[in-house]
Amino acid sequence: MSSEGLASAAGVNSAKLRKDLSHLGSYGTRGVGYDVALLIDQIEFVLGLTQRRAVALVGVGNLGHALAGYDGFASRGFRIAALFDADPARVGEEINGLVVQHVDELPRVAAAESIAIGVIATPAAAAQRVADQLVAVGVTSILNFAPCVLSVPEGVDVRKVDLAIELQILSFHEHRKASLTALPATGGSALTALPGGLAVTDTQEAIGT
Template sequence: MIRRLSQARERGIPEATVARLPLYLRALNGMAERGLATVSSEDLAVAAGVNSAKLRKDLSHLGSYGTRGVGYDVEYLIYQISRELGLTQDWAVAIVGVGNLGRALANYGGFVSRGFRVAALLDADPEVVGDHIAGLSVEHIDELEAVIRRRGVSIVVLATPAAAAQQVADRVIAAGVTSILNFAPVVLAVPEGVDIRKVDLSIELQILAFHEQRKTDRMTGGPAMAEEWPEAVDL
């Protein structure tokens, strides 16, 4: 099979496509477990919850890995997507902030699937330092730079209070980290070249509330009241 290294491959994959590749990967892993050898774009699209044309265009950005009339080889596609996402490497992740959320992240199995490794937990609270969580001992934030360097940490998860997030971000960036997953509810200012992804639970809820309000307004002219909720509709 001839691999095309044309303008599509090795040249900027659209951000929207990158965001969907993990979705395809998860669906493909499920199919591989069930023993499927090949899958059509239609079936994979349904499993991933997207339009099949979109899926084909996404995969075409990686190269021509399908066979017309047949579909895609499941194992081969898993390998190609994994490679593209960089999951064939081992990524050391440090979690800063070991409060409720940090603990949950450290213990959350599905969170860190293949390719990621929680390499360190750090916190500023002396009460927390030394605790053993998920097989790791919590270290003091003073060790931040040393830990990042010694363990080759390249991705940092921020689970600190909002007030501390910017300060910690500045330090990890100064230590050479350029990929940050931020759970603190603040807009971080970072220099060019640093990738920040933000997960904001409060914002997600507020977006849901907006749509929920629209729906209930449309039906009743106001929000639903307890004890007045209609009996279950059979769907």
């Protein structure tokens, strides 16, 4: 498979793709292209995806349920090792073969399962507390679906996924298509990074801290 084919499939420039791959080493053959299977192995190795990491999911509301049942995690080398919730009514429920445990059980489970990554799917109000608990048990990577900014100590990685922001971006493009307002579409605008996004409700207090 040529870099041109890979690039068009991925929707990027072929030169960029080649340069990226060259960082891994020379796994292509000139005049022929790349061995896709070998490439995948190498990428997985360098990215550390060969080891199946254990993931703890906190918050089994609507979103938590969906994440717990999401096939994409298992097929990409992640093992959801435990489900937690703070609501006693939800504790004991079984989802996809896993029983929801109370979030206070986290220290015990984390030690037993060697949790590497924590996923927060709680309401925004509970997110910071959960993050603190995760950090306390040694988790250094957090995926945050709650619409709020988490403060964590140095050395802990937080990635925030705000589903509404994706819609807002689409809405903005829709707006531009309609009215031909020529606002320079600067790549990563700080605007979308504002806590609470652009919601009128409670943005004041979110910023005012």
